[in-house]
Amino acid sequence: MKSAAFEYTRAASIGEACELLTRHGDGAKLLAGGQSLVPMMAMRLLRPAWLIDINEIAALKFVAAEKDAVRIGSCTRQAVVERDSALAVRAPLLRQALAWVGHAQTRNRGTIGGSLAHADPSAELPLVAQVLGARMLLRSSKGKRTLDAASFFTGAMSTAIRADECLEEIEWPVWRKSRTGSAFTELCIRHGDFAVVAAAAQIALDDAGRCVRAAFGLAAVGQTPLAFPELAAGLVGAFLTEDLVRAAANDAADACEPGSDLHASAEYRRHLAGVLGARALHAAHEKAKAA
Numbered sequence: 001m002k003s004a005a006f007e008y009t010r011a012a013s014i015g016e017a018c019e020l021l022t023r024h025g026d027g028a029k030l031l032a033g034g035q036s037l038v039p040m041m042a043m044r045l046l047r048p049a050w051l052i053d054i055n056e057i058a059a060l061k062f063v064a065a066e067k068d069a070v071r072i073g074s075c076t077r078q079a080v081v082e083r084d085s086a087l088a089v090r091a092p093l094l095r096q097a098l099a100w101v102g103h104a105q106t107r108n109r110g111t112i113g114g115s116l117a118h119a120d121p122s123a124e125l126p127l128v129a130q131v132l133g134a135r136m137l138l139r140s141s142k143g144k145r146t147l148d149a150a151s152f153f154t155g156a157m158s159t160a161i162r163a164d165e166c167l168e169e170i171e172w173p174v175w176r177k178s179r180t181g182s183a184f185t186e187l188c189i190r191h192g193d194f195a196v197v198a199a200a201a202q203i204a205l206d207d208a209g210r211c212v213r214a215a216f217g218l219a220a221v222g223q224t225p226l227a228f229p230e231l232a233a234g235l236v237g238a239f240l241t242e243d244l245v246r247a248a249a250n251d252a253a254d255a256c257e258p259g260s261d262l263h264a265s266a267e268y269r270r271h272l273a274g275v276l277g278a279r280a281l282h283a284a285h286e287k288a289k290a291a
């Protein structure tokens with residue numbers, strides 16, 4: 001199918017993108033990698049009157065290492081982040097998750113910010129944002145504001161980004177404990193498809209092997225990706241056993257509200273949530289032990 005007619009314009013700076021958003025209001029959409037927006041327009045699920053192309057804005061493309069975080073410009077290509085070996089050491093979940101995002105071709109165009117703004121409940125990067133507690137910097141002509149992932153994702157394919165706002169950068173917390181391990185896993189019908197269910201986990205251990213920090217979450221089992229900070233906190237202070245890990249994952253699965261579709265029933269998704277949650281926690285723990 002072909003998209004409905006639209007006007008196209010290219011912004012040279014973040015300020016200009018914000019001005020154009022203010023001028024064109026609800027009828028405008030920012031165009032980043034186009035890997036979700038263009039198919040949705042072609043299927044006429046979206047009919048923006050204006051596309052504001054942000055691909056030429058150099059200030060939206062960067063990876064910056066800070067002491068306790070990594071900042072990534074929203075229009076940074078997924079492939080650039082995936083190939084960044086220094087980043088993979090500091091925030092390994094990003095590379096682990098990106099291996100599951102679409103295909104090399106889509107990652108060459110798709111951006112980090114585009115994936116978060118699109119907010120598909122089964123997408124990998126929004127799950128990592130929830131698990132790590134990423135912070136999103138939003139800019140409009142009126143100023144800036146920062147939202148954490150928990151308040152950024154508001155529902156299936158919906159975020160707290162206002163019609164006049166551009167997602168400028170994302171700050172990903174870095175765990176500085178030397179014995180930290182992380183893991184991402186999912187079940188999908190074919191490699192490159194969206195997840196039927198996905199799970200991510202990160203564990204830090206002290207020298208004795210006791211868990212000192214834990215985070216984990218699930219995608220495709222609710223309207224937004226889910227993190228389970230209270231269940232993760234329950235693992236802190238313990239020597240993690242298979243039983244402890246499985247119990248945390250099963251409690252998380254019980255707390256989910258998955259839906260049914262042609263790929264999987266709600267019941268099967270809940271089962272997968274427990275299995276994949278435990279698998280991600282176990283793999284993260286093994287990596288932390290080996291670190």
Ligand SMILES: Cc1cc2nc3c(=O)[nH]c(=O)nc-3n(C[C@H](O)[C@H](O)[C@H](O)COP(=O)(O)OP(=O)(O)OC[C@H]3O[C@@H](n4cnc5c(N)ncnc54)[C@H](O)[C@@H]3O)c2cc1C
Pocket residue numbers: 029030031032033034035036037038039074075100101102103106109110111112113114115117118120122123124125161165166167168192193194195
């Ligand atoms: C064959 C195929 C397979 C795929 N498989 C997967 C998969 O397995 N997992 C997965 O997560 N994704 C998958 N995708 C989607 C892909 O990863 C997209 O890159 C991503 O969802 C959107 O990023 P984008 O840069 O292409 O954004 P675009 O498509 O350009 O934009 C998406 C939405 O975000 C908005 N937006 C973009 N940038 C900003 C910004 N800076 N501020 C505010 N709003 C913004 C746009 O206006 C639009 O509404 C797949 C895509 C294809 C074509």
